[in-house]
Amino acid sequence: QVQLVESGGGVVQPGRSLRLSCAASGFTFINYGIHWVRQAPGKGLEWVAVLWSDGRNNYYADSVKGRFTVSRDNSRNTHYLQMNSLRAEDTALYYCARADGHLEKDHFDYWGQGTLVSVSS
């Protein structure tokens, strides 16, 4: 069965960096892109970034552009979200979700359980 498991969250000071991981199993890893979606405490969902199945094309929300970078390691079936220059407003539960479809037809068919990032001094 499809499984996505996030890890790497924690408490970090403003301005510091953190790398989240999303370990995938149960499907052909290289055939799917992965989105990152976050949810601030008590708030709604916010789309953060996507890395397409080609492993090269990546796109970001304006709120994280220039600070966050997505990548993947095919040998480990793992996607990464590198978060630099973290701000208090980046505090959230970060989900990875599988991309099923493309562009306007894309949707997030499987989700991980999330990993919590808290940015605080």
Add this chain to the structure above:
Amino acid sequence: QSALTQPASGSGSPGQSITISCTGTSSDVGTYGLVSWYQQHPGKAPKLIIYEGSKRPSGVSNRFSASKSGNTASLTISGLQTEDEADYYCCSYAGGSTWVFGGGTKLTVL
């Protein structure tokens, strides 16, 4: 990348139907329209319930249906059940390989 507009809350009694709206702009819902909908129970990850505007994934009840008119998409839940009590989010492609979610609707089944 402004969030799509959803009512903050909604409610209904078991057996009733309820419709949740999701209003965007001509830059997202109005142009691309293939909105997806997600159900999130407290402390759980979101679950896909509608994709490509009106399609249901395998295993999702046919009590869930969706449609779109202009810049507004709608999710209808018929025959409300207590387990439908959850938060519901719409999501639309917004161009440039970016996506935007609605603010979420908290559904209470009375």
